[in-house]
Amino acid sequence: MIQIDSALCAGCGQCADNCAVHALYRAPDGTYQCNNVFCYHCGQCVALCPLGAVSMPDSEAPIPYAPERFDLDPDVLLNAMRFRRSIRHFTGEKVTRRELEQLLEAGRCAPTSSNSQTVRFTVLDRKFEALRPRIWESFAAQARERGRKLLLRRYESYREHPDQPDALFYGGNQVLFVTARYFIDGCLALANVELMAHAMDLGALYCDFIKWAVNADPALREYFGITEKQQLCGCLILGRTDLRFHRTAPRNPANVDWR
Secondary structure: OOOEOOOOOOOOOOOHHHHHOOEEOOOOOOOOEOOOOOOOOOHHHHOOOOOOOOOOEEEEEEEEOHHHHHHHOOHHHHHHHHHOOOOOOOOOOOOOHHHHHHHHHHHOOOOOHHHOOEEEEEEEEOHHHHHHHHHHHHHHHHHOOOOOOHHHHHHHHHHHHOOOOOOOOOOOEEEEHHHHHHHHHHHHHHHHHHHHHOOOOEEEOOHHHHHHHHHHHHHHHHOOOOOOOEEEEEEEEEEOOOOOOOOHHHHHOOOOOOO
């Protein structure tokens, strides 16, 4: 619930002018108030108020802005995006719980449609080895059904050497599954996590084949909480890598249609 401290409020009206659903308004007595029935609690008014008059007492405490802690050099950020790589060579050393929590915090900070915040994170960690064969079996069934012979070779190689890094998990043993009501919300959260993994010197790999396999198996769908209203947006393998890149990889120019 939004609360506005009239003793602190200077009446600038920035909060009401910025409110996307017009939940904030100027009352006849000159104070600003919030119709919490219309409000979807995005928190922008809390962040925008220069005097801290607006608050959400039931939510986390906001962090005050400080340039040295918040501002990023655009060129450095762009180079970080250029330098990140999809990793297909994991050492098997696990990411720590503290590191995972930092990655999930990055995902939590991603925007969601109408502030719905329906993104759900499932970290497959302790039960990875128990579920790995089932995911592989579902992957193989889909490859057979679709006549994907090259993909079936990956499965056959895994069956011959199940104790070796395979061509589905690549030696990784932790996978982040992201579900959400709206597909774009989960994708944005995954992008945040993947970029944070790069910043933390961790390896990450989007793997649609895992998503493919999980979506095809009713038991796996139930296990990961996938329903008609909560779809699987993507899977991200996480782990450590001993690969060390020395430059960016070439990319094609952006395909832009200026109109």
